[in-house]
Amino acid sequence: MARKEARDKVTGKARYVDDMRFPGMWYGTTVRSVDARGTITNIIFDDAIPWNEFTIVTAKDIPGKNCVALIAHDQPFLADKIVNHPEEPVVLLAHPDKGLLEEARRSVRIAVAPMNPIFTMDDSLRGTEIVWGRDNVFKSYVLEKGDPSSVWAVADFIVEGTYETGAQEQLYIEPNGVIAIARPDEPVTVWGSMQCPYYVQKALMALFELPSERIRVIQAETGGGFGGKEEYPSILAGHAALLAWKSGQPVKMIYDRAEDMAATTKRHPSRTKHRTAVTKDGKLQAMEIDFVIDGGAYTTLSPVVLSRGTIHAAGPYFCPHVRVRSRAVATNAPPHGAFRGFGAPQSIFALERHMNKVARAVGLTPEEFRRRNFIQPDQTTATGQVIRENVRLPQLLERALHLSDYHAKTESYSRENSRNRLRKGIGFAAFMHGAGFTGSGEQYLASVVELEAMPDGVVRILTANTEIGQGTNTILSQIAAEALGVSYEQIEIVRPDTSLVPNSGPTVASRTCMVVGKLIESAALELKKTLIAGGHLQEVYTPAEFAEACRKHIESFGPLKSQSQYQAPPGIHWDDAKYHGDAYGAYAWAVYVADLTVDLVTFEVQVKDFLALQEVGKVVHPVLAAGQIEGGVAQGIGYALYENVVWKNGRMSNGQMTNYIMPTTADVPSIRVFFEEQPYAYGPSGAKGIGELPMDGPAPAIVNAIENATGVSIDRIPVLPETLMEALASLETVSSRA
Amino acid sequence: MRDTVRKVEISFCVNGETKTVRAYPMARLLDVLREELGLTGTKEGCGEGECGACSVLLDHKLVNSCLVPVLQAQESEIKTIEGIAKGEQLHAVQEAFISCGGAQCGICTPGMVLAAISLLERIPQPNQADIRHGLAGNLCRCTGYTKIFEAVVQACRTIGLQA
């Protein structure tokens, strides 16, 4: 079925926040710190601007708490006495004239007495300068299985490696934006481009010290999120709301691209150290992993990103002894945050590069090494979770290699390459991705959805889960329609508006279809039961009969609604203190293969063909599912080869689309997507979450393929041509010395 | 030469209708379309001519409206996404985007549809290389472009059958 809002999107009728206007609306902007760290000594307003026409907001104006409610309470909405990163918001301005507003923004100077900033993970870990808490560490975990220390002395081979990933900008094509209205007799109302209206509501409640009934948050059509609009919109909404509240006017704040890139969250940079003990026939015996991520200046979501990265660090392999020690550390960069994959792309990059390294050390091909170590049903993961599903990774691998013609290509490439300046290479990555919140996270969320049937037989879905392009509206409508036995056209999605919809949790963690879809399915079945019990509907019916039954039921009994609340599947046990047990209810499993060329004239890497094979429980909507994989693979290719954040004193200095490079239509390979299905009992029709899965595989598959093409082992992404050139030169030096 | 800048009267034909606006000569065509004429289908993604979300057809040529001073559009013929469908009847490209899943979040879609239409007007039977080149100025972060290519091929077929 066609996407619910497709027609509006292809005709330009879909209304995003910048398309909306309100009478008497003003514009807002943010004056930000230029310095990375220091105490604010003065705020200087240039005389040339008619400041009396402006509304000006600083930390002193905040009625409630100057603190963005998330995990820790360390990030202020507006810096008060100290700045901790470049681009930190200090002053807000509003005015009806956009042009004058921008001039005014450039006419405010934040004077800062500098303190020593730190910009690298190493400096943060060294602790010579403490920029956060007592030791710069936002969060740390230790995950233990067995006892790796008992193995080192008797290991046949010990292989070590260090792997690094850079920051990545989400680069949704629609920048962040909100409109806030704060009239005295109404709730403070915010319209915005966002993933999680209830996160925003929670943040505004603390900012204004108002109860939930007095804060209304409405998601506008949103032009991409990818995690970049998970927590950040709370800050922007707070800013716009403060200006609206102080000025008495509706205030629109839309970030321009440069501001969005420089000031908002990015994917956490990481460094992973692996130490692996393996037998001479290639069986993993022990893995010791040290995983560090750079959180930037404030906590935001770093503990959860760290958690997911930690749990995925040892991958889809069976290893009897595992120790993962992980830390999220503070630096004076703008805080890093959610981006599709959320810690897993980082630790999986390291793992899948390292597994190839270990394979080579013991003289096995990468594929044979995987076969000997893939986890099997009834074996335990690094967290001690027993794999109960019928996962068959060796067969998945074989199918992926077959679909990508891997063996023939490996052979012919190795034959042809020495005679060619255009080297060819093929490489793969095997991985899994847990869907939904970790451990007891979903229970903590206790998500609720509601369905309401109308007298004309239309059934309205009320959830807080947002359409951000991934297909929420379509998939939830489809699930409801199928469960109710009515037509897709009979289902309507109510715009996520906190005054109308229950809290079904955030639109993150690949949970919308799997967790919320399941709730929709249950609520639909519940609604059907109610109708039948009310006597107006038979067990078997047509959509028209359903509509008629709704009319009669509502006439007889009043509003026809059903609700469903999350229940944890039985048998899920997670120990948050020991980081042990059933981390996720379901894993999707995948093998991705990258086929590429390396041009020895220009050192450019071009992916020619990309094969993405995954087992996902059930493909609910083939076009949407493939669309998720294709889009995620393209982002993964960007992560591996193109997307480089250039840092200068803690600030992104290439914050323009001309200098931050994402792939165009001329760059993407053909992306071929295949699915397998092993239904997951607690997903709607058996579906598992897949939104983030495709982010994990491309980077390691590509870097493995580069090694296959050139012999050069690169342990850091992005692999820019400049980096590859240096690596090849070193390889030549080494081999010519040998 | 006067030093004070005044708004000027600019007439052009937008989606088949003559429009006259009063605007500052350096106002971006993008802003005049969106704010003076209420045609919000054309989007701003970057303000630097890189993403193509602001694409319109100016005298039948695809341009980035964020880089066109409105005075230069005097007496021009402009087509925006709002002018593509004929009432309820969608263009073959729009239909194909719907059926193939070429739109996800939709923010790049208006520009992408116009770029595809412009391509098909110049090259009615484009090959893969033509399609990639024709759309290279329109960035999409959601789809990985795969279903956009499929939509263009589908639209080609439909238009070919109608010819």
Next chain:
Amino acid sequence: MRPRVSAYQLHAPDTLQAALALLEQERGTLQPLAGGTDLMVLWESGKLTHKKFLSIWKLPELKGIAVTPEHITLGALTTYTDVLEHPLLKSEFPLLCQAARETGGVATQNRGTLGGNIVNASPAADSPPALLVYDAKLELVSARGTRWVAYHGFHTGYKEMGLSKDELIRSIRLPRTDDRWRQGYRKVGTRKAQAISKVCFAGRAIVDGRRIQDIRIAFGSVAPIVLRCVETENALRSEPLGSSAMVAAKRTLAREITPIDDIRSTAAYRLKVAQNLLEEFLLTLQ
């Protein structure tokens, strides 16, 4: 970063004569504006100090492509799309067509002009290396009259050129060429489209037997200006094709270009790739 539009003048006279009169009158304070694909980006990011602009976009005297047996003359307002649609340019001046095809995307190609590209004077411009190896001449006009200059030598330093503040480029003239010339062009950008070049090569040569009879080489993005590599040409002219000529040429090139580290790439990369591109071209001649 939006500028306050109410503070900027844009004048659009109907004739070249009227435009030149304004330029003479306003000497230096009036910025000519054609398709805007460079200037509007700079203006929107607050990097242009001019408050007054002169739109030359519609001036008929600056448009059109004229062909004679000796020359092809391209009006300064020739867009990249105009270049791509002209059959003679495709057959005789393929390097210019390749450059046009790789400049931005279609939307940029519809509005960007050769004249604008030249006076924007970015060392990373895509067409200038092709214009240099085609021995282009520029027609410069002002209220004071017309003069012709060789494009080679027009750029005198980073964003500096032999153009007075009251002058406009009226046309670009290329002498007709013939199929004795073997031609090559390669742009290396940050991606395959919509990219600023990191290194850009244009070259053509006549090979007589096993010797290079005549050669032109130009590079973009490896010096403060787009560079005709005359020393490297001299090292190759009249040389027999082979590995010693190749080695000498690469060494000379390394002395002649001055690549830098910047936000897009490194000096080391640009140097190595420039040498590789030269080598790649020379190999096609063998």
